[in-house]
Structure formats: structure tokens, C-alpha cells
Amino acid sequence: MILTFEKRAYKNQELRIKFPENPEKFMESELDLNDIVQEMHVIATMPDLYHLLVELNAVQSLIGLLGHENTDVSIAVVDLLQELTDIDTLHESEEGAEVLIDALLEGQVVALLVQNLERLDETVKEEADGVHNTLAIIENLAEFRPEMCTEAAQQGLLQWMLKRIKAKIPFDANKLYCSEILAILLQNNDVNRELLGDQEGIDVLLQQLSLFKRHNPGTNEELEMMENLFDSLCSCLMLSSNRDRFLKGEGLQLMNLMLREKKMSRASALKVLDHAVIGPEGSDNCHKFVDILGLRTIFPLFMKTPKKMKKAGMTEKEHEEHVCSILSSMLRNLKGQQRTRLLNKFTENDCEKVDRLMELHFKYLEAVQVADKKIEGEKHDMVRQGEIIDDDMEDEFYLRRLDAGLFVLQLVCYIMVESCNANIPQIRQRVHQILNMRGGSTKVVRHIMRGTCSEITATILILPAQYMEKQLILKPALCLSTTNSLGGDCSSPGVR
CATH class of the missing domain: 1.20.58 (Methane Monooxygenase Hydroxylase; Chain G, domain 1)
Structure with missing residues (x-):
């Protein structure tokens, strides 16, 4: 099959060079080439044979056809590559998948796919389908080989996607898919975030999101696209240079x-x-x-x-x-x-915002205490059964405490400490009054703030990105002395 494919590809190329102004001479060879590409879809059912595609140089030949003068042929190749890289198929044979992905990336497949995208006319259904299948290939490659996202973005993909997202054409499935791939490219990738900022991508995202400031998305698909764009913007704002662009925009x-x-x-x-x-x-x-x-x-x-x-x-x-x-x-x-x-x-309307702050304090304190009680019970059972509570298990317990409300409680306590430390007596008096009324204690607040400081280093070293991003707000420098505000000193040389 591969031999037949190579022969037909060579024959078509030869006739196109020989009769460039006479399509009748090479049209039949083009149909034959298209037919064999369709037949090759059967290979996608046997991923353990992918190594033959690479060994016989068929992958490079297929990639070369992405630039074929006839977009019908390039779209047929895109359709085949999409099926070959289907993520479920790739997982059927890890060895075959690795060989295929390596060959595709070595052949600069993303750059060639982007060049093909530039010439496709999405008002034609077949070519719009070709765009969708191209994006599917990118998604498959990114899921199987996440580290390729940086290289893909630099090969023109990010620039094309920004142009496609801001194009003044009606919302469709391809625009939704673009927003999904954009969010994937930016996830945990500072290089791509910087690249997007350099290409004025922050302005593009803000312009597209401005459509929803006074109007709700018309469909669930449009809602999903809006959320993808918001996620992309949040991801970009993890980079300080993009915050400046966000401010200026x-x-x-x-x-x-x-x-x-x-x-x-x-x-x-x-x-x-x-x-x-x-x-x-x-x-x-x-x-x-x-x-x-x-x-x-x-x-x-x-x-x-x-x-x-x-x-x-x-x-x-x-x-x-x-x-x-x-x-x-x-x-x-x-x-x-x-x-x-x-x-x-915080002093307006008889300190109503302080009342709300204390309400949140007791709400999340109770939630954390319930979680702590459950965790202690689990630890007791594990010790009784002879299990060892290692660092990984402690990290898991800490994540559960954060999920239960510890993170919000830390934020609330920090707001409480800062506002009490601001030399506004009525705020401090209201905090103490509510603590006394509800049986609370300044010792608990100081304990939470101490715990926040001592856990930050561990958080940065061990926790997943979403919690690390959350904890960036609570640096050790925030643990100010509360001697004059909450009746004690929450800072010590060890945590300063």
C-alpha cells in the first residue's frame, strides 16, 4: 500500500511539473493519489504497525503533501493524519505512537499544517472540515506530547489562532475549537504566555470578551468559547509583563x-x-x-x-x-x-463589612475543623493498621484542608489582621466584640497566620500549580506583628 502511495505521489508530481498549464493531463493521477490516501485510513486500525510508516519514509511523504497545490489532496492528508493521531488509537500502542509522533515533529508538521490553514477557505464546507481536523491533530499531539506546545506556538500556530479568533465571521465550531486549543497552549507555559503578549494577544482576548459585557452567549457552545477565552486570559495574567498589557488595554x-x-x-x-x-x-x-x-x-x-x-x-x-x-x-x-x-x-454602616468578615471567619473555621476531625480519624485508623503516614500522604491531607476552606480562612484572617493593624479603633473593637460574643479567640487567628507562613515554603515546593498560584498572595512578609491589634505577636524569628 505504501509503495503504491509513493508511486502515485511521484507520478502526480511529475505530471504537474510537466504540464503545469494543462490540468487534464494530471487530473486522473490526482484522483488516484486521493484514492490511495483514503485507503491508507486502514493503517489507523493497527497502530503497532506505525513504525513501518516511518521506516518506509511514508510519514515524510504525507507531510510533504500538506503543501500540495490541490487543497483537496492536502485536506485528505489532514483527515488521514487526524485519524492516525487519534488519542485512543495512540494509547493502543505506545511504542508505535512514539515513533509516529517523533517523525511528525521532526518533519515540522505543525508549521506545514499552519501554512495549509492559511490558504483554506472556511466558507467551503470541505475546507472548513479540514480546519477542524487540523485543530484535532494539534490537540492529539498536545495531549500525547505536552512539551510540544511551545514549539507549536512558535511555528506560527499561536499567531494564526489569534487571527482566527478575532476574524469578523459568525460564530462556528472552528472558533470554539480554536479557543479550546488556545487555552491548552497557554496552560502552565510561560513561553507561550509571553509570545501571546508580544503578539498583542491580550488585546485580542479583551476585544472578544467585550462582546459579552452586556449580552449573554446565545448558545451553550458560545458560552463554552467565552469560558475558554477567560481561562486563556487568566493563564496569561500569571506573567507580570502581561499584567501591564492588561492594564494598558x-x-x-x-x-x-x-x-x-x-x-x-x-x-x-x-x-x-x-x-x-x-x-x-x-x-x-x-x-x-x-x-x-x-x-x-x-x-x-x-x-x-x-x-x-x-x-x-x-x-x-x-x-x-x-x-x-x-x-x-x-x-x-x-x-x-x-x-x-x-x-x-470597613467602617461604613456601623462596620457591617467587619460583621460579614467575621461571619466568613466562623463559617470557614467550622468547615476546616470538621475536615481536620475527619482527617485525624483517618490518621488514627492508619496508625492502628500499621500504615505509615509519609510526606505524600501529609500533602494529600493538606490539599483536602485547602479544599475544605482553609485557603479562604487564611485570606479572611489576613484581612482581619491588616484591618485591625490600621489604627482604626472601631474596626479592632468590633472584631474583638464579635470574637468574644461567639466564643472565638485571637489565638486561633494567630495560629492560622503562623501556619500560613510556615506552610508557604512547602506549598511552593510540593503543591500543584492551582494551589501554588493561590498561595502566591500569602508571602511570609505578610505576617505582620499583631501585638497592638489582636493581643499578641504572630511573628517570630522563625517565620519572619
Whole structure:
């Protein structure tokens, strides 16, 4: 079969060179070539034979046909490659899959696929299908060989995808697929995040998301695309240089508007805002957010979780986590008058926001205590059965405590410590009053803050990316002395 394929490919190439202006002379050879490519689909049922494709140089010949003058032939090859790289098929024979993927990547398959994409006309159904199958090949390669994402993006894929996403054509399945692949390329990949920023991708994402500031997605597919674009934006904001681009591109104004408009984009806008202001790199965004009257937006969300947030797919815990994370970031980063404006919010309406803060404190303290009790029971059972509780198991228990609400509790305690340390007596008095009324203790708060500081180093070393990103907000430097605020000193030489 491969020999027949090579002969027909060579014959077609020969006739095209010989009769470039006379299609009748090479049309039949083109049909024969297309037929043998279709027959080769049977190879996808036997991935353990993929090594023969490579050994007989058929992979390089197939890749070469991606640039064939007749797009029908290149689309047929794309269809074949999509089937050969189907992720379920690849997992049937790891050895065959490795050989095939190596050969494809050595042949610069992504660069050639992108060149082919540039000339396809999506108003033609067959060519639109070719675009979809091309994206499927990229997804298959990225899932089987994640490290290829960096090289793929640099071979023109990222640039083409940004152009495709911002193209002024009606929403379709290919635009949705592009948003999915874009999110995959940016996931845990600083090189691609930087590349997207350099190619003005932050502006592209903001422009596309601005369509949803006053209008909800029309279909579930469009909603999925919107979420993919939000995820891509959050991923990019992990890079400090992109936060500057986000600020200059008026991303904060867009997120603030989305939060006020109360559409389906609201929940994701809150998540983006959290990523934009977190850590020392978020300082400029924090100050800008106050300048655009963002405090009027964020505090109503702090006081109550809107029902529409739940409808948009964000749980009450996730909502409270993002809001508390934003407030703690602003307390850390704001200086001067803007910091004073933030702290004064806690004194408004008879310190109602302090009441809410303490409500959250006891809510998540109770949730963590329940989780701790369950974990202690499991540890006791393991010890009784002679099992060893190693570091991996301790890490797993810590992750469970974070999921149960420990992370939100840490944020709440930090906000409590910072606000009490701000020399505003009424805040400190209200905190102590509520702690006394509900049987709480400043010792518990200090214990949580100590634990936060001592766990940060371990968190950065051992925990998955999503928790590491969360913990960036709570650096050891945040553990300020609370001697004058909570009746003790939560800092010591060991954790300073």
C-alpha cells in the first residue's frame, strides 16, 4: 500500500511539473493519489504497525503533501493524519505512537499544517472540515506530547489562532475549537504566555470578551468559547509583563463593567480580576481598580454571593474565595490615600463589612475543623493498621484542608489582621466584640497566620500549580506583628 502511495505521489508530481498549464493531463493521477490516501485510513486500525510508516519514509511523504497545490489532496492528508493521531488509537500502542509522533515533529508538521490553514477557505464546507481536523491533530499531539506546545506556538500556530479568533465571521465550531486549543497552549507555559503578549494577544482576548459585557452567549457552545477565552486570559495574567498589557488595554475597566452588568460573564470576570491584582506584580492594577471606583463593585459582592453567580457555574465558596483574595491583594498592595479609602469601607454602616468578615471567619473555621476531625480519624485508623503516614500522604491531607476552606480562612484572617493593624479603633473593637460574643479567640487567628507562613515554603515546593498560584498572595512578609491589634505577636524569628 505504501509503495503504491509513493508511486502515485511521484507520478502526480511529475505530471504537474510537466504540464503545469494543462490540468487534464494530471487530473486522473490526482484522483488516484486521493484514492490511495483514503485507503491508507486502514493503517489507523493497527497502530503497532506505525513504525513501518516511518521506516518506509511514508510519514515524510504525507507531510510533504500538506503543501500540495490541490487543497483537496492536502485536506485528505489532514483527515488521514487526524485519524492516525487519534488519542485512543495512540494509547493502543505506545511504542508505535512514539515513533509516529517523533517523525511528525521532526518533519515540522505543525508549521506545514499552519501554512495549509492559511490558504483554506472556511466558507467551503470541505475546507472548513479540514480546519477542524487540523485543530484535532494539534490537540492529539498536545495531549500525547505536552512539551510540544511551545514549539507549536512558535511555528506560527499561536499567531494564526489569534487571527482566527478575532476574524469578523459568525460564530462556528472552528472558533470554539480554536479557543479550546488556545487555552491548552497557554496552560502552565510561560513561553507561550509571553509570545501571546508580544503578539498583542491580550488585546485580542479583551476585544472578544467585550462582546459579552452586556449580552449573554446565545448558545451553550458560545458560552463554552467565552469560558475558554477567560481561562486563556487568566493563564496569561500569571506573567507580570502581561499584567501591564492588561492594564494598558483597559482590562480592569472591562472586568469592572462586567461585574456591574450582572450577565453570565460576571463570574469569570471576578476570576480574572483576582489574577490581575494578586501578588506584588498586581500593585498597579490594585491602584487603578480603586481609581475606577472598583470598590463600589467589589464590596457588594463581598457582602453577599449573587444568585446569578451560582447560575454561571461558580459555587458560593469559589465566589467568596475570589472576593477575599482580591481584598487581601488590595490590602497588601495599596498605599496612601487609596489604602485609606479601602479601610474606610470597613467602617461604613456601623462596620457591617467587619460583621460579614467575621461571619466568613466562623463559617470557614467550622468547615476546616470538621475536615481536620475527619482527617485525624483517618490518621488514627492508619496508625492502628500499621500504615505509615509519609510526606505524600501529609500533602494529600493538606490539599483536602485547602479544599475544605482553609485557603479562604487564611485570606479572611489576613484581612482581619491588616484591618485591625490600621489604627482604626472601631474596626479592632468590633472584631474583638464579635470574637468574644461567639466564643472565638485571637489565638486561633494567630495560629492560622503562623501556619500560613510556615506552610508557604512547602506549598511552593510540593503543591500543584492551582494551589501554588493561590498561595502566591500569602508571602511570609505578610505576617505582620499583631501585638497592638489582636493581643499578641504572630511573628517570630522563625517565620519572619
